[in-house]
Structures are given as structure tokens and as C-alpha cells.
Amino acid sequence: MSAPAEPPAEPPAELLRLRGSIDNIDAALVHLLAERFKCTQDVGRLKADLGLPPSDPGRESRQIDRLRALAAEAGLDPVFAEKFLNFIVAEVIRHHEDIASERPQG
Amino acid sequence: MSAPAEPPAEPPAELLRLRGSIDNIDAALVHLLAERFKCTQDVGRLKADLGLPPSDPGRESRQIDRLRALAAEAGLDPVFAEKFLNFIVAEVIRHHEDIASERPQG
Numbered sequence: 001m002s003a004p005a006e007p008p009a010e011p012p013a014e015l016l017r018l019r020g021s022i023d024n025i026d027a028a029l030v031h032l033l034a035e036r037f038k039c040t041q042d043v044g045r046l047k048a049d050l051g052l053p054p055s056d057p058g059r060e061s062r063q064i065d066r067l068r069a070l071a072a073e074a075g076l077d078p079v080f081a082e083k084f085l086n087f088i089v090a091e092v093i094r095h096h097e098d099i100a101s102e103r104p105q106g
Numbered sequence: 107m108s109a110p111a112e113p114p115a116e117p118p119a120e121l122l123r124l125r126g127s128i129d130n131i132d133a134a135l136v137h138l139l140a141e142r143f144k145c146t147q148d149v150g151r152l153k154a155d156l157g158l159p160p161s162d163p164g165r166e167s168r169q170i171d172r173l174r175a176l177a178a179e180a181g182l183d184p185v186f187a188e189k190f191l192n193f194i195v196a197e198v199i200r201h202h203e204d205i206a207s208e209r210p211q212g
Contacts (some may be wrong), residue, residue, distance in 0.1 A: 012156065017163070018149050025142045026169070029135065034180035036131045043124050050118065059125070062126055063132070070133055074140035080197055081136055085188055087193055091186060 036088070037095070044096040048103050056098035060089060141203070150202040155210050160202035166195060182210070 011019075047054060064082050071081035117125075138210060170188050177187035 012152070015149060015152055018145050018152070021145045022142060022149075023169070023172070025138050025145070026173055026191070029138055029142070029190075030176045031180050032131050032135055032138070032180060033187075033190065034177070034182040036128060036135070037182060038126050039127045039131070043121060043128075046118070046121055046124070061130055061131070066129070067132055067136055070136045071140070074137050076136060076140040076143060081139075084135075084139065084193075087134070087190075 033088075037092070040092045041095060041099075044092075044099040047096060048100050054093050054100060060085075062087075139194075143198070146198045147201060147205075150198075150205040153202065154206050160199055160206060166191075169195075 044054070046052075064085055067085050068078035069082045072079045150160070152158075170191055173187045173191050174184035177184045
């Protein structure tokens with residue numbers, strides 16, 4: 001029998017400390033996203049009630065400009081901030097289309 | 107000349123209120139993401155210093171399980187939470203590969 005492979009080293013303390021911070025931030029992100037989707041579900045129901053279209057390009061364009069500016073101030077890549085908003089908005093529009101498709105057309 | 111098209115109605119007050127909350131949450135998300143990338147940049151530098159690989163499948167698998175559980179508790183779709191983490195991790199790995207490629211090999 002060959003000698004057993006060297007067991008993987010315990011991650012260094014500094015790595016564990018950083019991962020703890022990342023885990024805390026991720027928990028905050030998940031909870032904020034849950035609140036954000038509550039708001040957008042309400043927006044979806046309101047738009048369906050009023051017969052407004054799920055997507056609103058003017059609003060989305062203003063959101064992108066604002067988030068890019070906030071990102072630049074916060075030291076976050078504005079290109080990433082825009083990709084992030086697009087990622088969220090794609091999910092929101094999917095929710096809104098689901099809501100609209102559940103309503104009787106009239 | 108035909109009559110001018112009816113001007114678009116001002117969005118209803120309830121929609122404006124919800125959009126205000128969404129904008130506040132988005133500002134918080136952008137600032138948390140900026141902090142998260144500071145942590146992962148530090149992780150990237152540490153890994154490059156120690157010669158550790160940029161990606162760590164075991165860690166990522168534990169993060170996914172944890173975030174799915176947190177999402178379920180918070181009323182967020184766990185499938186979305188996992189897609190969200192994958193979206194962020196893809197950006198992080200890109201940063202780490204950039205950091206590693208800037209270091210002399212050997």
C-alpha cells in the first residue's frame with residue numbers, strides 16, 4: 001500500500017476570517033433580495049390591476065444610470081452593477097409576466 | 107393634423123412609493139456588493155500569495171446549501187438564491203484569475 005495522500009491543510013485563519021465576513025454579507029444580501037421581490041411582486045400586482053405593461057424601459061434606464069453612479073462612488077465596477085440590475089430585472093419581469101398570465105384578460 | 111396622442115399618465119402614487127423602496131434597497135445592495143468584493147479581492151490576493159487555486163468547489167457547495175436555506179426562511183426562491191450566488195461567484199473567479207495572472211509564476 002502506498003502512503004496515504006497528505007490530508008488537505010486547514011484553511012489559513014485570515015481566509016476563514018474573510019469567509020466569515022462574506023457569509024455575513026451574503027445573508028444580508030439574501031434578506032434584502034427577499035424584501036426587494038416583495039416590493040416588485042406588489043408592483044406586478046398593481047401593474048396587472050391597472051393594465052400597465054410589465055416592463056418599463058424608461059424606469060429601467062434611470063435605474064441603471066443611478067446604480068452605475070452609486071457603484072462608482074462605492075468602489076464597485078459600474079459595468080458589474082449594471083449586469084447585476086439586469087440579472088434582477090430579468091427575474092422580476094418573469095414574475096410580472098406570471099402574475100399577468102394568471103389574470104383574466106379583458 | 108391629427109389630435110396629439112394622450113400624454114402618458116403620471117405613475118400612480120402607490121407605484122411611486124414602491125419604486126422608492128426598491129431604489130433604497132438597490133442602494134443597500136450595491137454598497138453590500140462593494141464590501142463583498144473587497145473581501146473577495148483580499149481572498150484572491152491571499153490565495154495567490156499561498157498558491158491556492160482560485161476556485162474551491164467544497165466551499166462553494168457549502169455556500170449554496172446555506173444560502174438556499176436562508177432564502178427559504180426569508181421567503182426568497184431558493185433556486186433564485188443559487189443562481190444569484192453563481193452570478194456573483196463567476197465575477198469573483200474572474201477577479202481571482204486576474205490577480206493570479208498578474209503574479210509571476212513559479
